[in-house]
Amino acid sequence: xxxxxxxxxxxxxxxxxxxxxxxxxxxxxxxxxxxxxxxxxxxxxxxxxxxxxxxxxxxxxxxxxxxxxxxxxxxxxxxxxxxxxxxxxxxxxxxxxxxxxxxxxxxxxxxxxxxxxxxxxxxxxxxxxxxxxxxxxxxxxxxxxxxxxxxxxxxxxxxxxxxxxxxxxxxxxxxxxxxxxxxxxxxxxxxxxxxxxxxxxxxxxxxxxxxxxxxxxxxxxxxxxxxxxxxxxxxxxxxxxxxxxxxxxxxxxxxxxxxxxxxxxxxxxxxxxxxxxxxxxxxxxxxxxxxxxxxxxxxxxxxxxxxxxxxxxxxxxxxxxxxxxxxxxxxxxxxxxxxxxxxxxxxxxxxxxxxxxxxxxxxxxxxxxxxxxxxxxxxxx
Amino acid sequence: xxxxxxxxxxxxxxxxxxxxxxxxxxxxxxxxxxxxxxxxxxxxxxxxxxxxxxxxxxxxxxxxxxxxxxxxxxxxxxxxxxxxxxxxxxxxxxxxxxxxxxxxxxxxxxxxxxxxxxxxxxxxxxxxxxxxxxxxxxxxxxxxxxxxxxxxxxxxxxxxxxxxxxxxxxxxxxxxxxxxxxxxxxxxxxxxxxxxxxxxxxxxxxxxxxxxxxxxxxxxxxxxxxxxxxxxxxxxxxxxxxxxxxxxxxxxxxxxxxxxxxxxxxxxxxxxxxxxxxxxxxxxxxxxxxxxxxxxxxxxxxxxxxxxxxxxxxxxxxxxxxxxxxxxxxxxxxxxxxxxxxxxxxxxxxxxxxxxxxxxxxxxxxxxxxxxxxxxxxxxxxxxxxxxxxxxxxxxxxxxxxxxxxxxxxxxxxxxxxxxxxxxxxxxxxxxxxxxxxxxxxxxxxxxxxxxxxxxxxxxxxxxxxxxxxxxxxxxxxxxxxxxxxxxxxxxxxxxxxxxxxxx
Numbered sequence: 001x002x003x004x005x006x007x008x009x010x011x012x013x014x015x016x017x018x019x020x021x022x023x024x025x026x027x028x029x030x031x032x033x034x035x036x037x038x039x040x041x042x043x044x045x046x047x048x049x050x051x052x053x054x055x056x057x058x059x060x061x062x063x064x065x066x067x068x069x070x071x072x073x074x075x076x077x078x079x080x081x082x083x084x085x086x087x088x089x090x091x092x093x094x095x096x097x098x099x100x101x102x103x104x105x106x107x108x109x110x111x112x113x114x115x116x117x118x119x120x121x122x123x124x125x126x127x128x129x130x131x132x133x134x135x136x137x138x139x140x141x142x143x144x145x146x147x148x149x150x151x152x153x154x155x156x157x158x159x160x161x162x163x164x165x166x167x168x169x170x171x172x173x174x175x176x177x178x179x180x181x182x183x184x185x186x187x188x189x190x191x192x193x194x195x196x197x198x199x200x201x202x203x204x205x206x207x208x209x210x211x212x213x214x215x216x217x218x219x220x221x222x223x224x225x226x227x228x229x230x231x232x233x234x235x236x237x238x239x240x241x242x243x244x245x246x247x248x249x250x251x252x253x254x255x256x257x258x259x260x261x262x263x264x265x266x267x268x269x270x271x272x273x274x275x276x277x278x279x280x281x282x283x284x285x286x287x288x289x290x291x292x293x294x295x296x297x298x299x300x301x302x303x304x305x306x307x308x309x310x311x312x313x314x315x316x317x318x319x320x321x322x323x324x325x326x327x328x329x330x331x332x333x334x335x336x337x338x339x340x341x342x343x344x345x346x347x348x349x350x351x352x353x354x355x356x357x358x359x360x361x362x363x364x365x366x367x368x369x370x371x372x373x374x375x376x377x378x379x380x381x
Numbered sequence: 382x383x384x385x386x387x388x389x390x391x392x393x394x395x396x397x398x399x400x401x402x403x404x405x406x407x408x409x410x411x412x413x414x415x416x417x418x419x420x421x422x423x424x425x426x427x428x429x430x431x432x433x434x435x436x437x438x439x440x441x442x443x444x445x446x447x448x449x450x451x452x453x454x455x456x457x458x459x460x461x462x463x464x465x466x467x468x469x470x471x472x473x474x475x476x477x478x479x480x481x482x483x484x485x486x487x488x489x490x491x492x493x494x495x496x497x498x499x500x501x502x503x504x505x506x507x508x509x510x511x512x513x514x515x516x517x518x519x520x521x522x523x524x525x526x527x528x529x530x531x532x533x534x535x536x537x538x539x540x541x542x543x544x545x546x547x548x549x550x551x552x553x554x555x556x557x558x559x560x561x562x563x564x565x566x567x568x569x570x571x572x573x574x575x576x577x578x579x580x581x582x583x584x585x586x587x588x589x590x591x592x593x594x595x596x597x598x599x600x601x602x603x604x605x606x607x608x609x610x611x612x613x614x615x616x617x618x619x620x621x622x623x624x625x626x627x628x629x630x631x632x633x634x635x636x637x638x639x640x641x642x643x644x645x646x647x648x649x650x651x652x653x654x655x656x657x658x659x660x661x662x663x664x665x666x667x668x669x670x671x672x673x674x675x676x677x678x679x680x681x682x683x684x685x686x687x688x689x690x691x692x693x694x695x696x697x698x699x700x701x702x703x704x705x706x707x708x709x710x711x712x713x714x715x716x717x718x719x720x721x722x723x724x725x726x727x728x729x730x731x732x733x734x735x736x737x738x739x740x741x742x743x744x745x746x747x748x749x750x751x752x753x754x755x756x757x758x759x760x761x762x763x764x765x766x767x768x769x770x771x772x773x774x775x776x777x778x779x780x781x782x783x784x785x786x787x788x789x790x791x792x793x794x795x796x797x798x799x800x801x802x803x804x805x806x807x808x809x810x811x812x813x814x815x816x817x818x819x820x821x822x823x824x825x826x827x828x829x830x831x832x833x834x835x836x837x838x839x840x841x842x843x844x845x846x847x848x849x850x851x852x853x854x855x856x857x858x859x860x861x862x863x864x865x866x867x868x869x870x871x872x873x874x875x876x877x878x879x880x881x882x883x884x885x
Contacts, residue, residue: 009875009876221503223850231860234757262531275513275515288535291542295527300854
């Protein structure tokens with residue numbers, strides 16, 4: 001990627017963040033839009049899993065009027081206008097900015113050190129060799145540039161018709177601040193309540209993490225962080241936030257967008273079956289699983305995690321290969337819920353049709369107009 | 382024998398314990414003990430003693446004690462006893478001083494300045510006695526991408542895969558040729574590798590015909606500058622073919638097997654006349670440049686029909702990172718790097734002790750360079766040179782190695798005591814010799830079990846350490862320098878290693 005200057009040694013990299021967190025995701029598989037109060041009530045119910053040092057929401061179907069434009073949510077730390085000017089100059093060099101505005105906030109909500117958060121609706125304006133790369137690749141490249149090279153500016157999200165709202169505080173405070181319950185509707189909402197064991201009261205460090213229309217909310221600590229990070233760096237993904245969630249977001253983008261694998265394959269890479277299990281598979285399955293482990297071993301996510309990943313028309317949840325973190329799924333008609341706690345789901349949907357706990361490494365895949373999510377009930381607990 | 386030299390060792394015989402059974406006399410190939418029937422007495426010849434301790438451990442009454450000789454020259458920091466004695470030897474012979482084993486000089490051992498991590502609170506450690514802990518490793522070039530098709534039977538991989546060799550733990554026996562070591566020692570390594578599911582390396586002395594069928598699947602066969610023992614079947618019976626460019630103990634020069642060790646069977650395997658010196662040229666005379674290396678790599682791939690990974694082994698020298706990058710770009714599937722503490726059966730002492738760089742720094746530099754260039758997944762990296770325990774090995778993997786070669790550690794497991802006299806062909810332990818009287822001291826059935834035990838104990842230790850870090854697959858520690866910290870290292874050393882200082 002352009003614009004990223006490597007330091008001479010890796011020893012100057014900041015530490016990886018460590019956290020334990022609460023997660024919730026909900027999707028309407030018919031694509032019907034609904035407001036934010038479901039996600040807000042659910043995450044409030046598992047307040048104990050957060051400590052007020054970070055909360056955030058990802059919403060899909062957010063900007064129907066601008067659905068063909070990349071929606072960039074960009075924060076400027078300390079409300080620095082000079083940085084905003086730098087970023088805007090960079091944006092006008094590389095994009096056609098159709099519309100931009102400050103993301104409205106509620107001035108009556110008292111919140112920790114809020115940055116200025118602005119949204120831009122843009123179309124890439126590629127020049128020269130850049131014409132050979134796809135729009136998505138171009139956007140990733142420019143987002144990486146802003147994140148790594150422009151100090152005090154950070155892109156919350158960069159997908160079309162979706163957006164991320166996050167900050168330092170309990171998630172319900174962030175929701176109040178951005179007035180999510182009143183202003184927006186979406187057909188997927190994911191939300192995160194953070195319990196970091198490292199310090200930073202930094203808005204960029206909250207979840208969800210996002211690249212293009214991918215968003216990731218995550219609970220856990222990835223022990224393989226260094227391996228995963230260094231593998232992804234070879235392909236131009238530079239982790240600037242030093243939380244393992246960021247690695248997860250880039251790994252998802254690399255495998256699912258760039259390599260084009262479906263989640264069923266990616267999940268075998270993130271949380272592969274044990275060799276003991278693979279040894280007992282039939283030849284074809286064995287070949288597939290062995291090859292995936294051989295080629296993508298550096299992307300095995302080791303250590304405890306639960307993650308909920310979303311993009312347009314799809315949301316999936318998965319937990320690590322030995323299920324050291326919880327995940328529960330629930331379904332009622334065309335609403336599908338994923339959470340780190342069943343209690344969060346029951347709060348907003350007391351009369352579920354189904355509730356189940358999938359095995360480690362077995363993804364719950366929620367797709368538009370499908371019942372694929374029910375497949376994960378097989379062998380579930 | 383040299384005149385006017387102090388003996389290196391003193392042999393103390395407790396006469397009240399000695400029963401004159403003459404075991405020591407029979408065990409010492411150097412003639413260190415002799416029975417005099419006229420006087421019915423045992424006598425010792427300290428000037429030939431190499432300190433291998435064979436006599437001391439075989440003495441049934443514990444009558445012998447062999448230790449460094451007490452007499453010394455006037456102490457001098459600059460003119461050490463070793464330097465002093467070397468000068469006297471050279472004044473007498475005009476020759477190059479030979480030695481065996483690895484560099485014994487006090488260069489910093491970085492493994493002793495690196496510490497590993499463990500889980501506390503924020504993630505759980507894993508108990509390897511109760512849960513799976515996976516060390517399986519693949520050596521070779523990995524595909525950049527896979528074509529995966531979803532058909533009615535599920536997902537299927539459509540594209541051709543690069544050849545990879547699967548091993549059950551990331552520890553491989555280093556190149557030790559039949560000729561340098563005895564047939565018994567060579568076979569013990571092969572048997573142990575097969576039992577554990579890893580590899581042994583034939584070195585440049587060929588692979589005896591009768592071993593090819595049974596042990597070829599666990600063999601890395603070398604193609605070195607002397608081309609000894611290389612034929613089509615040799616290449617094709619193996620798992621991996623390795624081009625030997627250099628060796629950590631003697632960067633820049635080729636192998637030396639003195640004619641005394643070229644017995645009939647060794648000669649047959651090397652395809653040379655019996656009793657002739659087997660001297661490998663310093664360079665490979667068909668490789669004077671990186672393009673030439675590429676041609677040999679592809680010649681070997683052609684010869685093996687692209688079914689085997691091709692490895693290139695180099696000594697760790699100053700520009701090792703750039704050289705390794707060139708090797709990968711030349712088409713190698715594996716790069717093996719041998720550091721300054723790597724062992725040898727025979728090398729000029731001046732070269733062994735002064736040339737090359739430590740494997741820790743070389744490995745870190747190579748791994749970083751290959752990643753910076755985006756080609757780390759196009760090869761596997763095997764580190765070699767002085768690995769002493771499973772801690773060293775896991776640290777090497779965290780620095781970025783796919784696997785490590787162990788040579789000296791395996792020899793010690795077989796009985797070696799590092800007396801450094803391998804080049805004499807008189808190894809009292811039956812390892813580094815072709816004398817049938819000595820080599821029959823090793824029974825492959827028994828010695829291979831010792832080697833298996835060594836690997837199994839390391840396997841258990843590695844699993845314990847991995848579990849402590851909350852990691853249950855070796856691939857998740859590979860190149861994971863976040864789990865390493867330096868203690869007692871300077872800034873430039875931490876920079877090269879790419880690890881933080883402890884507490885950072």
